[in-house]
Amino acid sequence: MTGSAQMPEFMRNSDAFTWAMDSDPRLRSTVVTLVLLDRAPDWGEVRQRFDLMSRKLPMFRQRVLTSPPPAPPRWEYDPDFDLDYHMRRAAVSGSGTFADVLEAARLAAMQDFDRARALWETTLIEGLQNGGAAVICKFHHALTDGIGGVQIAMNLFGQSRRPHRQGSAPPAEPAVPRGPLGRYRDAWRYDTALLGSAVTGTVTSAPRLMYHMVRRPIATVRSAAADAASVYRTVRPIGRTGSSLMKDRGLIRRLGVHEVSRPRLLDAAHRCGGALNDAFVAGVAGGLRRYHEKHGVVVGDLHLAMPISLRTTTDEMGGNRITLMRFDVPVGEADPARRIRAIHERVRAVRHERSLPHTQLIAGVLNRVPRWYVGSILRHVDFLASDVPGIPVPVFLGGAAVLAQYAFGPTIGSAVNVTLLTYVDTCALGINVDAAAIPDYEVFHDALVAGFDEVLELAS
Numbered sequence: 001m002t003g004s005a006q007m008p009e010f011m012r013n014s015d016a017f018t019w020a021m022d023s024d025p026r027l028r029s030t031v032v033t034l035v036l037l038d039r040a041p042d043w044g045e046v047r048q049r050f051d052l053m054s055r056k057l058p059m060f061r062q063r064v065l066t067s068p069p070p071a072p073p074r075w076e077y078d079p080d081f082d083l084d085y086h087m088r089r090a091a092v093s094g095s096g097t098f099a100d101v102l103e104a105a106r107l108a109a110m111q112d113f114d115r116a117r118a119l120w121e122t123t124l125i126e127g128l129q130n131g132g133a134a135v136i137c138k139f140h141h142a143l144t145d146g147i148g149g150v151q152i153a154m155n156l157f158g159q160s161r162r163p164h165r166q167g168s169a170p171p172a173e174p175a176v177p178r179g180p181l182g183r184y185r186d187a188w189r190y191d192t193a194l195l196g197s198a199v200t201g202t203v204t205s206a207p208r209l210m211y212h213m214v215r216r217p218i219a220t221v222r223s224a225a226a227d228a229a230s231v232y233r234t235v236r237p238i239g240r241t242g243s244s245l246m247k248d249r250g251l252i253r254r255l256g257v258h259e260v261s262r263p264r265l266l267d268a269a270h271r272c273g274g275a276l277n278d279a280f281v282a283g284v285a286g287g288l289r290r291y292h293e294k295h296g297v298v299v300g301d302l303h304l305a306m307p308i309s310l311r312t313t314t315d316e317m318g319g320n321r322i323t324l325m326r327f328d329v330p331v332g333e334a335d336p337a338r339r340i341r342a343i344h345e346r347v348r349a350v351r352h353e354r355s356l357p358h359t360q361l362i363a364g365v366l367n368r369v370p371r372w373y374v375g376s377i378l379r380h381v382d383f384l385a386s387d388v389p390g391i392p393v394p395v396f397l398g399g400a401a402v403l404a405q406y407a408f409g410p411t412i413g414s415a416v417n418v419t420l421l422t423y424v425d426t427c428a429l430g431i432n433v434d435a436a437a438i439p440d441y442e443v444f445h446d447a448l449v450a451g452f453d454e455v456l457e458l459a460s
Contacts, residue, residue: 010071010072010074012320012360014320014322014359014360016073017366027378030112032408033138035404037134040131042398044398059119063116064115088123089124090125092104095129096127108121120139146388148321157391157402158395238381239380251436254435258431272458279340281343281387285330289451299331301328303326304328304382306347380413384412385418386407391424402423411433416434416438
């Protein structure tokens with residue numbers, strides 16, 4: 001997304017929807033990534049790389065401002081942008097264990113952003129045991145999705161320990177203050193352009209629709225009905241959680257991690273006719289089934305929200321190009337092979353939903369719906385699962401080797417979000433739990449590990 005000092009860039013409808021839901025702290029879209037390093041990096045080089053990245057991607061130097069309705073919020077350059085505010089260094093608390101780093105990431109995940117500034121923060125944690133270090137990156141989902149985040153990371157990481165000379169940084173876009181009249185004028189231009197596009201689209205499509213109605217009336221009606229049914233499945237209200245156990249929602253989060261072999265998980269998926277994502281979701285579902293069993297609760301299908309990437313090869317680096325699709329998965333199925341096959345069929349159907357090309361239009365309509373109503377729907381989703389293809393080769397940051405990477409996606413009203421981020425041949429799972437829904441995190445973690453173990457047993 002490219003900003004302009006003369007004409008601000010308005011949020012996409014889907015991002016505006018995410019931004020508006022932040023009014024309920026339980027629905028915040030804060031993403032935290034954790035990078036473990038074998039030693040403390042060269043801070044000067046790290047800072048230089050982030051500075052260059054923020055000049056290439058305008059949103060990393062922009063803040064979000066409210067627009068006169070009905071226009072969505074807009075990105076405008078922060079006149080007080082200070083790189084040192086967004087990049088910090090800190091000594092590890094405690095004895096320098098991974099648990100201490102994870103606690104710092106947990107606190108970061110629960111803290112909201114300063115909305116007068118750009119929506120990202122990076123903290124270098126030094127003094128870990130064995131001389132290691134960690135980097136905690138925190139950003140709002142409106143800045144980028146998982147794949148976009150990996151694209152950005154590739155510009156921050158190097159492929160050797162030796163410092164890599166960075167190219168000349170483009171000049172930062174000057175911040176031009178806009179008074180109330182200017183903001184109303186921008187909103188009027190946006191609304192006028194939107195109305196013009198709608199009118200043009202109607203004028204263009206109406207003759208075609210009439211032609212098809214005359215030539216193929218039954219097929220045309222069936223197609224329209226299929227479109228309507230697909231949109232309904234996308235926005236259908238969920239009146240209650242699928243789980244009778246994980247019903248409460250709160251503000252306390254617990255973070256955890258787990259690692260599985262990517263080749264083994266992929267092999268297990270292929271042996272059941274599925275993809276890596278199908279085996280991943282099956283592992284999470286198996287963990288949820290075992291967690292319910294430990295509490296003596298029978299579970300059937302649960303409501304899953306899964307990000308579906310809409311990114312194309314022509315999209316710019318970064319940015320948010322996903323839509324959340326909700327559907328039910330057979331958590332109660334004890335056979336991991338049958339579970340993978342069933343999930344594969346349901347995911348395939350979701351990826352071919354006719355509503356996907358209309359994501360922005362649907363989000364625009366939802367932006368007009370009362371927040372409390374949409375929030376009540378989101379809080380009835382049982383869990384989120386996100387599969388992010390990461391970096392396939394070993395990389396370095398400021399001369400320090402990257403040992404592991406974890407991503408912790410927001411729960412957005414669900415009981416738990418499990419995010420899979422690959423790094424070389426490892427599937428790193430970032431587990432973000434709502435402690436009100438799952439108060440006994442250790443029990444859940446053990447169940448999740450067992451759920452993945454039974455999936456991995458399918459591999460050769």
